[in-house]
Amino acid sequence: MHWLLKSEPSSWSWEDQVREKITKWDGVRNYQARNNMKAMEIDDLCFLYHSAIKEPKIMGIVKVIGLYEPEINEPNFGYVSVECVEPLENPVTLKQIKTDLELTHIPLLRQSRLSVMPLTSKEWHRILSLSQK
DNA sequence: GCCAACGTTGGC
DNA sequence: GCCAACGTTGGC
Numbered sequence: 001m002h003w004l005l006k007s008e009p010s011s012w013s014w015e016d017q018v019r020e021k022i023t024k025w026d027g028v029r030n031y032q033a034r035n036n037m038k039a040m041e042i043d044d045l046c047f048l049y050h051s052a053i054k055e056p057k058i059m060g061i062v063k064v065i066g067l068y069e070p071e072i073n074e075p076n077f078g079y080v081s082v083e084c085v086e087p088l089e090n091p092v093t094l095k096q097i098k099t100d101l102e103l104t105h106i107p108l109l110r111q112s113r114l115s116v117m118p119l120t121s122k123e124w125h126r127i128l129s130l131s132q133k
Numbered sequence: 134g135c136c137a138a139c140g141t142t143g144g145c
Numbered sequence: 146g147c148c149a150a151c152g153t154t155g156g157c
Contacts, residue, residue: 006154006155007135008154010154028155030140032140037151051154051155051156052154052155052156053155053156054156054157056139056155056156094156111138111139112138112139112154112156113138113139113140113153113154113155115154134157135156135157136155136156136157137154137155137156138151138153138155138156139146139152139153139155140151140152140154141150141151141152141153141154142147142149142150142151143146143148143150143151144147144148144149144150145146145147145148
């Protein structure tokens, strides 16, 4: 499956991901987002999206390398482990996504606050092709 | 910095 | 179980 992970670059950025390579995707405190993480499988690919900045955009691709694990002291929530794969040739901006007729149903536009969301294979490939222009 | 959307909390 | 109050996210 394919996913989109949001992050505020001031707390965790694509550049951080490139430098650290592997990270626990933790800190999610929303049940819907958590359930999406629970549904992730090894080798699933995710876009990493920069939110809450002037020009929000998708920066790159990470891969799930560790299944969902609960936190020891907060068992209702947990994390998956992801590994850096590659940057997008050109980042894809929220503006581009908003104006793209093939992406009108993407959860990013409908549920602005959801931080971990599934993408259809069609949406995934459409975004990839936008990044290759 | 503002505000809309929306999830959570807590009183009843 | 309802709903008002409140806090957080995130686009602009």
